[in-house]
Amino acid sequence: MRETLRVHMGWLHSWVGFLAGLLLACIFASGTLAVFDTEITQWMQPEVPLTQGTSLTPAALQAAAQAVQAEEEKGLSAFLTLPLQRDPVLRVLHYDGYEFVGTALDSTTGAVFPARETAGGQFFYNFHFSLRGGNQPGVQIVTFLGLCLLVAIGSGLVIHIKALWPDLILFRPFGARPRAWVDAHLIVGVLFLPFITFMGYTGTAIHARALLPAEPFFPSHTAAPHKKEKTAPKGHVLQAGPLPPPLAPLIAQARDVLRSPDGNLILFTPDEVRIFKSDAFGPFLTRDHVDFSRKDGHSLRSATQSPPAVATMQLVRGLHYARYAPLPLRWLYFLSGLAATTLAASGLVVFLMKRRRSSGEQFFFRLVEVLTMTTVVGFPTATLGIFWANRCLPVVFSGRAMMEIDLFFLVWGLCAAHALLVSLTRHAASGWRQQLGVLAGAGCGLPLLDLVSRSHAWAQGASVFMTADALAFLTGLIALCALLKLREPAA
Structure with missing residues (x-):
């Protein structure tokens, strides 16, 4: 049995x-x-410097508030993320239906960094x-x-x-x-x-809950979404409100209530300013927040308590997201x-x-090999492709973020088409070697591309650039080793 x-x-x-x-x-x-x-x-x-501190000034917050209002006048629902040690800049973001995109501001002066779209x-x-x-x-x-x-x-x-x-x-x-x-x-x-x-x-x-279509998966935008959750419906528009009051005293008061000394997420409605507890404060991914009047800044309410069942789910989310x-x-x-x-x-x-x-000559097996090659080799090749696109596309292009994504799917689609071609013509072994060769070249070549592009000063945030380039190079080396192994007669 x-x-x-x-x-x-x-x-x-x-x-x-x-x-x-x-x-x-x-x-x-x-x-x-x-x-x-x-x-x-x-x-x-790379245009956004990583060497500045996380201290905020009233001037920077005022500039950020004006940027939020400008976004609202365009029909976009914008919010603020305050500086953290991990990301020491002010960001004015909105949800474009797929990702959170927006501008980065100097946390001291409020000046907008001329960063490329990505x-x-x-x-x-x-x-x-x-x-x-x-x-x-x-x-x-x-x-x-x-x-x-x-x-x-x-x-x-x-x-x-x-x-x-x-x-x-x-x-x-x-x-x-x-x-x-x-x-x-x-x-x-x-x-x-x-x-x-x-x-x-x-x-x-x-x-x-996503598997239960009878129940709406996403709450409304006014339910105070967490930054990392895609809760704002695509095309959702909020009415532009008045210029928010000075944010510095509101942030100080909210941090005291929320016991959150680090950066926070700030959402805006036409009538309210909602300041949420920092993602990075602890393993509980809460929606604790303090609300203020957008007109005069007086405190309206706070939500800092969760029942046990909700707190358990907050812990599950926090451990999974690891913010x-x-x-x-x-x-x-x-x-x-x-x-x-x-x-x-x-x-x-x-x-x-x-x-x-047993099945190597069957069409079904060839299809299996196509899908396997596309996943095992094609996906990392496409992933490196988006890094190459970031350095190769002109910085001044409008809509270049979508171009990067389109190139990712284009490279992945080409890998799938190539895998299909070589498998149907019974040259799958050559197909594996060819795709591994491309992957090896893309990985090992990315650090050189980053160097010759001169897109950043190596003295600023060097660990970020060197680590990313090193991991890409390691990926290329692994692909190269696999390629050399496949060229052995026993393969």
């Missing part, structure tokens, strides 16, 4: 893991990058959150894939629990390729199982996200290799 169960679970694990893994690998990868979404935006906007790290967060498909069907698909992930984890445990320890201690990276891939899949899955399970569960729980996390913990999230990406990608490769001998 147990062997019958393992056979059924093996079928379930293989097919659910493959079909869901095609997108889960991309969701894991984009979520991993979203851990450093702020830093990616800083890399993509998709920034928000693109990767949005892709992770909804595959850039909105709440319907994007969020619904991602939430359903989260359920599939939990099913794949459970069935995988049933399959391997009996021989788990021998498989772990007999890792054979230089053995037969199918065995080595299975070993890598097992080791990554077991070592990072708590993190992967936790992130899959919390991500599914956060957006579980509070210090730098070492964010790196742990990043490395664990890479492990989850490796788990999904290696599972796709194992699925492919197990069926190559």
Whole structure:
């Protein structure tokens, strides 16, 4: 009976893991990058200096308030994010239907930095959150894939629990390729199982309501959305209100009530100024806020208490988004996200290799290889493509943020078309090598492009630029190693 169960679970694990893994690998990868979404935006906007402090002046706040009012007069619902050590600038942002975009201001003078338009790290967060498909069907698909992930984890445990320890201690990276891939899949899955399970569960729980279309998923804009949630409906317009009163005393009073010493999120309605607790204050991602009259600045109300059930969900959200996390913990999230990406990608490769001998001539198998190549190699190539586009597109272009995103999908589509062509013509092995060569060149070449573009002073925020370039170069080296391995006769 147990062997019958393992056979059924093996079928379930293989097919659910493959079909869901095609997108889960991309969701894991984009979520991993979203851990450093702020830093990616800083890399993509080198005109914004990172060496200034986080102190605010009344002049800067006044300039920001005027910018908010100007956005409202254009029919846009704008809000402010105050400086943090991680992002030491004032930002006036609005939701364009996909990402939060806007201008960066000097926190001392209020001067607008002439920063290039860019998709920034928000693109990767949005892709992770909804595959850039909105709440319907994007969020619904991602939430359903989260359920599939939990099913794949459970069935995988049933399959391997009996021989788990021998498989772990007999890792054979230089053995037969199918065995080595299975070993890598097992080791990554077991070592990072708590993190992967936790992130899959919390991500599914956060957006579980998206699977119930009878209930509206997003609250109204006036429900005080969190900065990282896509709560403002596309095209939603608020009536422009009067120029807000001086914000400095309101911020000081709100920080005292909210016990939040760091930067805050400030939303505006025609009648009110709402100051929210900082994302970075702690693991509870709350919507605690203090409201003031937009006309004269007098205090209206505060909301700082949550019932236990709501507080539990706030903790789930906070741990999943990790906005509070210090730098070492964010790196742990990043490395664990890479492990989850490796788990999904290696599972796709194992699925492919197990069926190559018996089904290699069938059209279905060729289609499987196309999808696997597009995911495993095409997606990271497209990801590097958006970084190349950021440095290559002229800074003065209007709408260049959308151009970056269009180029991302164009590169990914070209990778898919190339994979289809080589697979249908029975040259899939050459296709793998060619795409890995492109990926290696894109990764290893990005630091050189960043250097010759002279887009930033290396003395300012050097750690952001050097880290991003180093990770791109490492990606290129990994692709190069895989390429050299595939060129061996045994491949």
